[in-house]
Amino acid sequence: MSEVADVPSLAAILAATLLIGGAAITLIGSFGLLRLGGFYQRVHAPTLGTTLGTVCIATASMIYFSTLGTRPVLHELLVIVFVTTTTPITLMVLVRAARFRDGAANERDLGGEK
Amino acid sequence: MSTMFSWSITTAQILLSLAMACAAFRILWGPRAQDRVVGFDTLSVNAMLLLLAFGIRSGSTLYFESALIVGLLGFVSTVALAKFVLRGEVIE
Numbered sequence: 001m002s003e004v005a006d007v008p009s010l011a012a013i014l015a016a017t018l019l020i021g022g023a024a025i026t027l028i029g030s031f032g033l034l035r036l037g038g039f040y041q042r043v044h045a046p047t048l049g050t051t052l053g054t055v056c057i058a059t060a061s062m063i064y065f066s067t068l069g070t071r072p073v074l075h076e077l078l079v080i081v082f083v084t085t086t087t088p089i090t091l092m093v094l095v096r097a098a099r100f101r102d103g104a105a106n107e108r109d110l111g112g113e114k
Numbered sequence: 115m116s117t118m119f120s121w122s123i124t125t126a127q128i129l130l131s132l133a134m135a136c137a138a139f140r141i142l143w144g145p146r147a148q149d150r151v152v153g154f155d156t157l158s159v160n161a162m163l164l165l166l167a168f169g170i171r172s173g174s175t176l177y178f179e180s181a182l183i184v185g186l187l188g189f190v191s192t193v194a195l196a197k198f199v200l201r202g203e204v205i206e
Contacts, residue, residue, distance in 0.1 A: 004120045005173055016122035019167065023129035026163060030133035033140050033156055039148055042140075046156040049133065049163070057126070057163050061178070064170050075178055079166070079185060083159065086189040090155055093193055097200035098148040 011067040015060040022056025025049060039098055043091055050087045055080055123171045130164045151195045158188025 007015075025048055032045025058076035065073040137160060140153035162185040169177030194204050 004116050004123065004171060006116050007119070012116075012119045015170070016119050019126040019170070020122055020129070022163070023126035023133075023167070026160060027129045027133040027136070030136035030156055030160060033153065034136040039146065039152075042149065043152055046137075046152065046159070049156065050159050053163060054159070057166050061166050061170050065175070068173065075175070076166070079162070079178075079182060082182070082189075083162075083185055086185075087159075090189060090192045090196070091152075093196040094148060094151055094155075094199070097196050098146075100200055101146075101148070 005068055007064060007067045011063055015063045018056045018060035018063070022053045022060065025056065026053035029053065040095070043095060047087060047091070050083055054083045120171075123167060126167050127164065127171075130160055130167060134160045134164065147199050148196075151192060151199060154195065155188065155192040158184060158192070162188065 027049075029046045029048030029050075032048070033042055036042045036045055058080050062073055062076045134157055137153045137157040141150050141157065144150040144153055162181045165177050165181035165184060169175065169181065198204050
């Protein structure tokens with residue numbers, strides 16, 4: 001085990017709970033990505049990790065570094081804001097592309113049957 | 115207390131590595147291109163979270179900067195890949 005600095009036990013318990021909870025939620029989301037059936041179902045699962053998982057782990061990091069130093073560390077808010085803002089943009093662009101591709105494939109199929 | 119915290123960080127790292135493995139399997143087995151792009155997006159976000167966990171373990175703020183960069187580059191490359199899936203080119 002590598003060295004982890006000593007922090008007060010309340011902060012350590014809180015940070016550990018948030019860390020394990022966030023990691024478990026992220027794992028559930030990624031397992032859903034592996035397990036679900038179609039593309040439009042699959043696209044929903046990883047958002048569990050990108051919203052709640054990121055918030056939990058970044059909050060754990062904030063708590064740990066705030067108790068380690070003398071002043072509150074709020075850098076991790078940048079990560080939270082950035083990820084929660086960009087994930088819907090990414091998925092909307094991607095689902096639009098997928099719908100466009102599905103529509104093109106259907107038209108081509110209909111054209112082939114005619 | 116320090117031992118408990120250290121073990122919990124290790125547990126979180128193992129869980130995040132399993133999540134990255136799930137995303138990697140989706141990249142490898144994705145039936146279509148858009149499935150692979152979703153897998154890549156998930157992989158980059160999970161890598162960012164794993165870097166945050168490494169930062170807590172090492173106690174240095176350097177890992178935080180790299181986590182921010184990984185998240186940023188993951189977003190930009192996912193949007194570029196989605197554009198490529200949509201049109202066949204990135205810059206028209």
